[in-house]
Amino acid sequence: DAGVIQSPRHEVTEMGQEVTLRCKPISGHDYLFWYRQTMMRGLELLIYFNNNVPIDDSGMPEDRFSAKMPNASFSTLKIQPSEPRDSAVYFCASSPWQLNGYTFGSGTRLTVV
C-alpha cells in the first residue's frame, strides 16, 4: 500500500496565481479530508468527502478555495487567486468507513510570495 499520495511536495507561487493541490487516497477508504496546518491556527479541517460527496466544507476559508473529488481515487484543492496568508502546509488524509484510522499524506508546503 503506497499510502496517501500528495503532490506537489512543495509549491512556491506568486500572489494572484492559481494553485492546485492533488491527493490520491488509500484504495478502499471511504473518507477523504483536507487539512491545513499553520503555526498560528494549528491543524484545521478545510473540507471532507464521504464516498466522493462533500460533507462538510465549513472550514473552507472563502470563495477562493474549492475542492473536488471526481472519483474515489483522486481529489484536488484549488486556490484562486492565491494570497500570502494562504501559505501553510496542506495535508490530505483518508480513512476507512469506521473512522478509526486516518492516514495522512506527506503534505504540500505552499508558499505564496
Add this chain to the structure above:
Amino acid sequence: AQKITQTQPGMFVQEKEAVTLDCTYDTSDPSYGLFWYKQPSSGEMIFLIYQGSYDQQNATEGRYSLNFQKARKSANLVISASQLGDSAMYFCAMREGRSSGGSQGNLIFGKGTKLSVKP
C-alpha cells in the same frame, strides 16, 4: 471551549525512560474516538494509536499505550523506553459521533506537545 487540551507545550525525557503526554478532551457525545499522532521535524503526520469510547481496554501499540480515563475525559499517551527518534511534536485528536451535532468525520486536534529525548 477547547475540545482537545494538551497542557504541556514542551517536555524533556531521558533516553530509555518512560514519558507521559497529557491530553484531555471535551464532548457530550457518547460515541467518539481518540487518536495520537507524531509529527517529526520532517513534517509528516504519523498515526500512533487509537482508542474508541466504548473500548473496554486501553489501547497499546508496541511502545505506545493510551491511558484512557473516561470519567476524567483524559487520554494520555505513554511512551515506554524512549528513543532519540521519538523526539517530535505529538498531537492528540478526537473524532466525535453523530449526536455531537458537529461534523462526524472531523478530527479535532490539540495544539501539540514537543517532546525532546536527551541522550
